[in-house]
Amino acid sequence: xxxxxxxxxxxxxxxxxxxxxxxxxxxxxxxxxxxxxxxxxxxxxxxxxxxxxxxxxxxxxxxxxxxxxxxxxxxxxxxxxxxxxxxxxxxxxxxxxxxxxxxxxxxxxxxxxxxxxxxxxxxxxxxxxxxxxxxxxxxxxxxxxxxxxxxxxxxxxxxxxxxxxxxxxxxxxxxxxxxxxxxxxxxxxxxxxxxxxxxxxxxxxxxxxxxxxxxxxxxxxxxxxxxxxxxxxxxxxxxxxxxxxxxxxxxxxxxxxxxxxxxxxxxxxxxxxxxxxxxxxxxxxxxxxxxxxxxxxxxx
Amino acid sequence: xxxxxxxxxxxxxxxxxxxxxxxxxxxxxxxxxxxxxxxxxxxxxxxxxxxxxxxxxxxxxxxxxxxxxxxxxxxxxxxxxxxxxxxxxxxxxxxxxxxxxxxxxxxxxxxxxxxxxxxxxxxxxxxxxxxxxxxxxxxxxxxxxxxxxxxxxxxxxxxxxxxxxxxxxxxxxxxxxxxxxxxxxxxxxxxxxxxxxxxxxxxxxxxxxxxxxxxxxxxxxxxxxxxxxxxxxxxxxxxxxxxxxxxxxxxxxxxxxxxxxxxxxxxxxxxxxxxxxxxxxxxxxxxxxxxxxxxxxxxx
Numbered sequence: 001x002x003x004x005x006x007x008x009x010x011x012x013x014x015x016x017x018x019x020x021x022x023x024x025x026x027x028x029x030x031x032x033x034x035x036x037x038x039x040x041x042x043x044x045x046x047x048x049x050x051x052x053x054x055x056x057x058x059x060x061x062x063x064x065x066x067x068x069x070x071x072x073x074x075x076x077x078x079x080x081x082x083x084x085x086x087x088x089x090x091x092x093x094x095x096x097x098x099x100x101x102x103x104x105x106x107x108x109x110x111x112x113x114x115x116x117x118x119x120x121x122x123x124x125x126x127x128x129x130x131x132x133x134x135x136x137x138x139x140x141x142x143x144x145x146x147x148x149x150x151x152x153x154x155x156x157x158x159x160x161x162x163x164x165x166x167x168x169x170x171x172x173x174x175x176x177x178x179x180x181x182x183x184x185x186x187x188x189x190x191x192x193x194x195x196x197x198x199x200x201x202x203x204x205x206x207x208x209x210x211x212x213x214x215x216x217x218x219x220x221x222x223x224x225x226x227x228x229x230x231x232x233x234x235x236x237x238x239x240x241x242x243x244x245x246x247x248x249x250x251x252x253x254x255x256x257x258x259x260x261x262x263x264x265x266x267x268x269x270x271x272x273x274x275x276x277x278x279x280x281x282x283x284x285x286x287x288x289x290x291x292x293x294x295x296x297x298x299x300x
Numbered sequence: 301x302x303x304x305x306x307x308x309x310x311x312x313x314x315x316x317x318x319x320x321x322x323x324x325x326x327x328x329x330x331x332x333x334x335x336x337x338x339x340x341x342x343x344x345x346x347x348x349x350x351x352x353x354x355x356x357x358x359x360x361x362x363x364x365x366x367x368x369x370x371x372x373x374x375x376x377x378x379x380x381x382x383x384x385x386x387x388x389x390x391x392x393x394x395x396x397x398x399x400x401x402x403x404x405x406x407x408x409x410x411x412x413x414x415x416x417x418x419x420x421x422x423x424x425x426x427x428x429x430x431x432x433x434x435x436x437x438x439x440x441x442x443x444x445x446x447x448x449x450x451x452x453x454x455x456x457x458x459x460x461x462x463x464x465x466x467x468x469x470x471x472x473x474x475x476x477x478x479x480x481x482x483x484x485x486x487x488x489x490x491x492x493x494x495x496x497x498x499x500x501x502x503x504x505x506x507x508x509x510x511x512x513x514x515x516x517x518x519x520x521x522x523x524x525x526x527x528x529x530x531x532x533x534x535x536x537x538x539x540x541x542x543x544x545x546x547x548x549x550x551x552x553x554x555x556x557x558x559x560x561x562x563x564x565x566x567x568x569x570x571x572x573x574x575x576x577x578x579x580x581x582x583x584x585x586x587x588x589x590x591x592x593x594x595x596x597x598x599x600x
Binding site: 121123154156213291 | 417450596
């Protein structure tokens with residue numbers, strides 16, 4: 001039996017990290033957007049062996065335990081102790097790892113949902129195990145709960161599934177333009193001095209957004225946050241300013257990746273595409289994903 | 301601009317009412333199923349008047365304030381004070397009112413989402429206003445948060461949106477057979493002596509289900525709950541026993557309506573249909589609805 005899970009990519013627009021010794025109470029405040037592209041996880045089970053083996057692969061390539069500690073720890077929790085056989089977890093990502101699309105959370109949540117579907121459990125417990133692994137192995141603080149919420153989400157109370165509270169904005173007809181340019185280590189940023197600015201500016205951004213909870217205000221607060229924290233600078237800021245010339249709403253920086261995102265109407269996209277092609281900058285366009293993550297038997 | 305919202309019908313399988321002076325902390329523990337049929341709410345706004353008017357209609361028939369106190373109170377909260385014009389809220393129900401399909405919550409949540417979409421707000425605030433109106437006017441305690449969760453839901457912590465916690469079960473290929481036979485007043489049941497039995501049996505059912513969180517166990521615990529509380533008796537119990545003969549899983553009683561529901565595979569449905577036709581009992585078949593409620597501009 002092959003089980004498939006789909007978890008949307010999640011872009012954080014701004015955030016406030018909230019640390020806690022209890023991983024389920026750790027999380028983040030902030031806002032972000034779930035995309036129609038993301039992470040597909042396929043789980044296959046073979047019982048013709050004498051030992052338990054768990055294998056994880058990223059985009060078809062097997063990865064070692066230390067390169068996928070989050071997903072391995074999720075799998076080890078959810079495959080029953082007494083199970084004997086081969087468990088293969090195939091994770092496929094629509095965006096590159098480390099670029100700020102919530103891939104580690106997508107892989108963790110997809111693995112947790114697919115294994116729970118196969119071996120037993122519930123959505124909440126699966127999501128909590130994925131969140132805990134993300135927090136403990138420092139993949140991220142808010143992606144799992146944001147991916148569960150879908151749409152344009154606002155994390156109004158920090159914490160994992162069952163603890164944090166996520167709100168959603170109403171929106172109409174927007175597509176998401178993403179410009180993925182490179183990696184940025186969440187871990188390094190959260191260990192750096194910039195955390196103080198992130199905390200202060202993140203809270204300001206959240207307060208401003210909740211006073212005027214619209215997608216338009218989201219992009220304005222996101223850009224303010226990106227600039228005032230000093231995270232968006234140099235060439236990336238220059239590129240954001242170029243994009244601003246062809247789009248109605250400000251673009252902003254993917255938190256945390258070397259990249260930009262923007263909300264745009266269909267008719268605005270042509271100019272943006274032309275600009276990015278001229279600048280020879282890679283880009284992608286996605287829908288906003290408003291459904292829940294999916295999990296089920298995979299038939300084809 | 302016409303705005304449409306769709307809220308799934310929600311059948312409660314078993315429950316524990318949890319009362320609290322703060323409506324957002326009142327709610328219920330329990331479990332239930334969201335259906336692909338339910339409540340459609342259309343909101344239209346006309347600005348060509350000199351006063352503010354709010355009109356609500358059920359299935360095309362205008363209803364007075366006292367017959368729709370839940371939805372009127374939601375609308376009065378969400379139409380801005382300074383707004384001048386006609387606000388028309390058209391609610392259409394796929395199942396009859398009072399039969400235990402969560403229509404009052406569907407109407408309240410659909411109205412709240414559609415008006416918030418039109419006038420501003422967020423999903424969480426809209427859902428909280430709908431829940432508060434349900435609790436204050438005693439429409440129900442758990443339907444709104446259950447409808448937001450979708451799928452086969454388990455309310456593991458009582459409370460309104462942002463306070464309660466809802467889990468979901470994994471399931472495969474089930475359809476929902478419903479046999480809607482008549483009304484049962486939630487209010488009267490909750491005011492009666494049976495509440496003590498409901499509280500005790502509801503907690504037992506929840507504990508049993510969480511130990512073995514599957515759709516199969518849900519139906520077993522639901523039926524136990526329905527019989528041990530004394531809610532399922534007489535002709536309705538006889539009919540449930542007839543259905544049991546043609547279905548793998550026990551059927552159970554819709555909480556709270558004079559009606560039954562069952563989970564069945566496609567191939568089991570033919571026998572059930574034949575039986576119900578022979579008995580001249582009305583029935584309907586729905587899918588389990590796993591998406592979030594929908595709201596958006598209505599173009600067609």
